[in-house]
Amino acid sequence: MRRGAFTLVELLIVVIILGILAAVVIPQFTDASTDARGSSLTMNLQTVRGQLELYKLQHGGTYPTLANFANQMTMTTDAAGSTTAGTRPYGPYLQRVPNNPFSNANDVSSTVSSDGTKGWYYEQATGVFKANDGGTTAGIAHSSL
Secondary structure (H helix, E strand, O other), rough: OOOOOOOOOHHHHHHHHHHHHHEEEEEEHHHHHHHHHHHHHHHHHHHHHHHHHHHHHOOOOOOOOOOOOHHHHHEOOOOOOOOOOOOOOOOOOOOOOOOOOOOOOOOOEEEEEEOOOEEEEEOOOOOOOEEOOOOOOOOOEEEHH
């Protein structure tokens, strides 16, 4: 009389098949996550760069100062870029400085970093604003986006 249970060989075959399926599917989820971060990075860069150009247009051709970048971009300013009390007809340009989706940092620095801990690189004189995490996506350096 035969019992209705699975044999050890049948169970091993099922486990092996599930392992093969997992090996095929898991890298696809990883790629989707990296692609989403890359898209988020590109969108953040476009938004901030556009707002930097608007700031420059409204402030006589000057960009926000590095030392006061977050305040000048997230608060109202006067024509001189001051965020102190008084009449401030310009801004805010951003609700907050966005996080770099790869380093999860939102600091703004004038020094290039490749250790993956910095958020953004900003050059006040030229208005260059780019990722400062030293990473790459699909072979493209984040700092070149």
